[in-house]
Amino acid sequence: xxVIAGKREEYYKEVKNDSxxxxxxTEDDYNKPQVLVKQLLKLHDSGQITEKHLFDHCxxxxxxxxxxxxSVLSNSILLLAMHPEIxxxxxxxxxxxFHEQKLFVDYDEIGKLFYLEMVIKETMRxxxxxxxxxxxxxxxxxxxxxxxxxxxxxxx
Ligand code: HEM
Numbered sequence: 139x140x141v142i143a144g145k146r147e148e149y150y151k152e153v154k155n156d157s158x159x160x161x162x163x164t165e166d167d168y169n170k171p172q173v174l175v176k177q178l179l180k181l182h183d184s185g186q187i188t189e190k191h192l193f194d195h196c197x198x199x200x201x202x203x204x205x206x207x208x209s210v211l212s213n214s215i216l217l218l219a220m221h222p223e224i225x226x227x228x229x230x231x232x233x234x235x236f237h238e239q240k241l242f243v244d245y246d247e248i249g250k251l252f253y254l255e256m257v258i259k260e261t262m263r264x265x266x267x268x269x270x271x272x273x274x275x276x277x278x279x280x281x282x283x284x285x286x287x288x289x290x291x292x293x294x
Contacts, residue, residue, distance in 0.1 A: 142196060145175045174199060206267045213265040214258055228254050270294060 178195055181187045187195075218225040231253045236243070273292045278285065286292075 139193075142175060142193070146179055149176055149179045209265070209267050210258065210262055214261040217261055217264070218257070224257065228257055 175196065178187065178192045182189065182192045218228065231251060235247055235250045271294050275286050275288055275290045275292075278288050280286075
């Protein structure tokens, strides 16, 4: 709530100071990365989404993005600690890609970490971060020639 209130203030200041410059809606702007909260505030301001939608979207992204990545990260570290010989191979791969200490890495470098990728995928296979999907039909539907009535729950 506080974070969104802060972003809202920033956004209004920006709009006030910047009324003659881009509002992020040109075709070019859509090709650039955009801040989600700013986009949601824009939609709310133009009456396209309610305040509840705005907060619900933020909750979804925060919930979907934090539990998943943090559990994969901690389980990967746990498995590496349990398998030092694999940890050594990950370390050697990192040494071969990064020749000096640096704070930020780029996509090209991440793309070279094949062994690390396999370790992360194996971690997700063993400790699946999202082991189930659930859906509820919001109308009667036909799937593979079977009829499912409104409110049917699907779980996999
Ligand atoms: C290892 C990390 C992650 C895993 C394993 C993962 C896995 C998944 C899966 C399986 C779904 C589909 C769920 C369903 O359809 O029922 C999903 C949806 C989603 N994920 Fe991720 N995710 C990860 C990271 C993230 C991150 C970092 C973000 C955002 C910053 C994110 C945002 C979302 C959103 C917004 C949805 C859609 C939720 C919805 O439809 O209600 N995820 N993710």
